[in-house]
Amino acid sequence: MNNTFLPFSKPTIDEATIAAVADVLRSGWITSGPKVAEFEKQLSAYFGDRPVRTFNSGTCTMEIALRIAGIGAGDEVITTPISWVATANVILEVGAIPVFADIDPVTRNIDLDKVEAAITPRTRAIIPVYLAGKPLDMDRLYAIAAKHKLRVIEDAAQAIGSTWKGKPIGSFGDFVSFSFQANKNITTSEGGCLVLNDDAEAVSAEKYRLQGVSRSGWDGIEVDVLGGKFNMTDIAAAIGLGQFSKLNDITAQRRKLARHYFATLGKDFEKQTGAQLPPAEFEMTNWHLFQIVLPDRITRPEFMEKMKAHNIGIGFHYAPIHLFKLYRDLGFKEGMFPAAERVGRQIVSLPMFYAMTEADVDRVCAALGDVLKTQ
Ligand SMILES: *Cc1c(COP(=O)(O)O)cnc(C)c1O
Secondary structure, X not given: OOOOOEOOOOOOOOHHHHHXXXXXXXXXXXXXXXXXXXXXXXXXXXXXXXXXXEEOOOOHHHHHHHHHOOOOOOOEEEEOOOOOOHHHHHHHHOOOEEEEOOEOOOOOOEOHHHHHHHOOOOEEEEEXXXXXXXXXXXXXXXXXXXXXXXXXXXXXXXXXXXXXXXXXXXXXXXXXXXXOEOOOOXXXXXXXXXXOXXXXXXXXXXXXXXXXXXXXXXXXXXXXXXXXXXXOOHHHHHHHHHHHOOHHHHHHHXXXXXXXXXXXXXXXXXXXXXXEOOOOOOOOOOOOOEEEEOOOOOOXXXXXXXXXXXXXXXXXXXXXXXXXXXXXXXXXXXXXXXXHHHHHHHEEEEOOOOOOOHHHHHHXXXXXXXXXXXX
């Protein structure tokens, strides 16, 4: 057995990036400054010149988008139960009402038929999530939003580098939120960015980012909305700039590894194990995660334990949000979203990161055969 532990995810920070961070630390300006401005400029160019602002997480980005859209008490916001809990927490944070719509068990993303069925006269917005970086049918999503006059806050936390019909996710649409948390395809250690529609929204985003402060006149400041403290530092932006310069490489490497998973597991893997693979799609998805859904005969903790015995780390993304106590206390119950509950119970994330090799994939596949194969 291979003695080195293979984690499910690991950031790769190159020496040039480490040197750039050291330069910031020596510069005398370590909070938001020129590096943030440069990072925002480069992101904006990538997102088709749409306005972009950076933040200290990919959670506050969504909360701020909801605030800019004026969504609050009494408003319903539709989202998926299979995401990081942040996606629903931001709805509660602004005083609005989370409404879950079940997932499509094949894509594991929100089911747009279920979204349409969940729309009421109080619905104001949809927060779709691109799990593992896999986009939805974006044409249909925006057709539904237009028909019902809904805002869309895309939780594209996992989807930088993903595309829809050749266009980067974020280069079109309404609000689009990305995370640069440590495990994401590109990182700033912690951080995020929000793609906005126009300069007025960008000015609002800047206010919400820093205590509601706006500059008015030639030396005055004014506070006219309640903002928070969500700015990105130049230290983080220097990491982001180094990472962002490798985005195409990173996406290509992940697609290559995903292809190798499919090739090595073989076309009979599902039949031999009862596990479900993700949809094999290599054009649009950035392969943030490579997730399989386990057969019911093995529990997730049992599977993780057995893979750990092979020195392989397994991730878990995600538990159904509606079954957390905070949400059960709001009236959500087991049985409400059966596809999300099944996937949430049995989904696991196999190792997938930029520095991983095809030999590492081979190791994971051999261990999977050992742990899961019955025939
Ligand atoms: C990472 C992630 C977030 C939160 O991003 P942070 O930067 O950690 O705040 C939200 N939604 C999804 C789907 C994520 O993967």
